Amino acid sequence: MEYLLDRIKELIDPILQSKQVDLVELKLGRQKGRLHLRFFVDKPEGGIMLSECADLNVELGKILDEAGLIQEGLVLDVSSPGLDRPLTTVKDFKRVINRDIKVFLSEAIEERKEFQGKLVSVEEDRIIISFENRFVTIPLDKINKAKQAI
Numbered sequence: 001m002e003y004l005l006d007r008i009k010e011l012i013d014p015i016l017q018s019k020q021v022d023l024v025e026l027k028l029g030r031q032k033g034r035l036h037l038r039f040f041v042d043k044p045e046g047g048i049m050l051s052e053c054a055d056l057n058v059e060l061g062k063i064l065d066e067a068g069l070i071q072e073g074l075v076l077d078v079s080s081p082g083l084d085r086p087l088t089t090v091k092d093f094k095r096v097i098n099r100d101i102k103v104f105l106s107e108a109i110e111e112r113k114e115f116q117g118k119l120v121s122v123e124e125d126r127i128i129i130s131f132e133n134r135f136v137t138i139p140l141d142k143i144n145k146a147k148q149a150i
Contacts, residue, residue, distance in 0.1 A: 001028065004028065004069060004070075005026055005028060007067075007069060008026065008028075008037070008064065008069065009023065009026060011063055011064070011067055011069075012039075012060055012063060015056075015059055015060065015063065016041065016056075019052075019056070020043060020044070021041050021042070021043055021048065021052070021056070022041065022042050022043070022044060022091070023039065023040075023041055024040040024041060024042050024081045024085065025038075025039075025040040025081065026038070026039055026040070027040075031075075034073060034074075034075050035070065035072055035073065035074050035075065036074075036075045036077065037064075037070075037074055037075070037076050037077070038077045038078075038079070039056070039060065039076075039077065039078045039079070040079060040080070040081040040085075041053065041056065041078060041079075041080065041081075042080060042081055042085075042095075044091075044094075044095055045095070047080065048080050053078045053079055053080065054078075056078045057076055057077070057078040060076065060078060061076050064076070083148055083150055084147050084148065084150055085147065085148075086145060086146065086147055087101065087146040087147055087148065088146075090122060090123075090124060090140070093119065093122040093127055093146070094122045096119055096148050097119050097120070097121070097122060098118065098119065098120075099118065099119060099148055099149075100116065100117065100118055100119075100148070100149035101116070101117070101118075101119045101129065101146055101147065101148055101149055102114070102115070102116045102146065102147055102148075102149045103115045103116070103127075103129070103138060103143055103145075103146045104143070104144045104145040104146070105138070105142050105143060105144060106142050106143070106144045107142055109136065109138060109142065110136065115129060115131050115136060115138065116131070116149055117129040117130050117131035117132070117136070118130040120135065125139060125140055125141070126138060126139045126140055127140065127143075
């Protein structure tokens with residue numbers, strides 16, 4: 001299964017790059033006896049439109065059909081991961097600079113394990129948020145969970 005997902009990613013990557021779309025997550029599973037392939041995609045700035053997801057659905061479907069990787073019937077779904085998607089990579093955090101985020105930590109910083117504030121800066125190993133009129137530096141390896149605050 002992992003090999004199949006990796007091969008699918010290789011096939012679709014050129015199309016996503018040409019459209020400046022990021023693959024956030026790819027899921028393959030069964031639902032009601034049918035094979036479902038779900039692509040969660042987004043754009044680095046401004047989010048992705050429903051019409052863009054629909055166009056990608058058609059394009060990706062053609063590529064997968066031509067490649068012949070999956071021999072049985074397949075339900076293909078291309079959609080946005082939503083505003084409350086988890087922030088897990090440096091790229092994810094950079095996408096939401098100057099927005100409010102909520103961060104849950106594995107160990108306390110300044111006697112707190114949870115912060116909500118404006119993301120000010122992102123570096124390779126830490127983020128800086130504006131919290132209660134001050135700045136807090138949070139190492140990425142101390143973050144259990146983070147998401148955009150809505």
